[in-house]
Amino acid sequence: MCWSATADLVAGTGIAVVGMACVARVRRVRDLPLAALPLLLGAHQIIESVIWGSGGGAGxxxxxxxxxxxxxxxxxxxxxxxxxxxxxxxxxLSVPLAAGIATAVPLAYALATRSVTAGIRGHTLGYVLDLPHSGLLVGGYLLATVGSLLLSGDRLLRWLGVLVAAGAAVCAALWRLEFISAWCAFAAVCSVVLLGWVSRRPVDRP
Incomplete structure (x- = not known):
């Protein structure tokens, strides 16, 4: 999330370019899903620029x-x-994956059965979706995302997990104050870290 449509579009495009570089440098097929993550994050930012332009709503x-x-x-x-x-x-790593599945299923069900709306709040966009047991879902979400990085056994991915955790805390505080949404900046930094990770991965031996 960024603080304006322009910021979202610029950040999303830049992150997507980093994502293309990540995918181009993949040396092992099994690294591809994680290497492609910046492409997903970039598309996410670009989609949000459209939401800014439409003034929010439930489109x-x-x-x-x-x-x-x-x-x-x-x-x-x-x-x-x-x-x-x-x-x-x-x-x-099966633990954070199980947490991800247990979190994603009720979230997907909520999106299928309820309406999600977006509204402009100062320099942020707020999203509203009626979620039961939201505290448990947040815990499962963090275990799945941050937890998997911290448990990866890879030094650079562990640092990425620390960065994501810190970024989530800072961005949540700024968002609650409706001061500014800065997650796009953290997403850009995380994407660069992933580019470094991909570049250092070894080649599979035949």
Missing amino acids: PATLAWAVIALPLLPLWVPLGVLCAAPPNARRR
């Missing part, structure tokens, strides 16, 4: 944004980390 762009943010990311991140992880890390 197709709002639903597309919510699908990516809510059920898709808590599945994508732990699955991508699991695919890229060495065999000795896969057992512990």
Whole structure:
């Protein structure tokens, strides 16, 4: 999320370009899901620029944004980390993946049965979706996304997990104050970290 339509569009385009570079540098097929994450984040920002332009509401762009943010990311991140992880890390990574599945299913059901709306609040966009047990869902979401990175066993991915956790805390505080939405900046930094991660990955031996 960014503070204006222009900021979302510029950030989203830049993040998507980094994502294309990540995908182009992939040396192992099993690294592809995690390497493609910046492409998804870039598309997410670009979709939000459309929501800004329409003044919010409950249109197709709002639903597309919510699908990516809510059920898709808590599945994508732990699955991508699991695919890229060495065999000795896969057992512990099944925990955040299970949390991602347990979180994504009720979120997907909520999107299928309830309406999600977006509204402009100062320099932020607020999204409203009636969710039962929201505290549990937030915990499961963080375990799936941040937890999978921290448990990955890869030094750079662990640092990425710390960065995501810190960014989520800062952005949530700024968003609650309706001061500014700065997640796009953290998403850009995370995408650059992933580019560094992809560039350092070894080639599969025949």
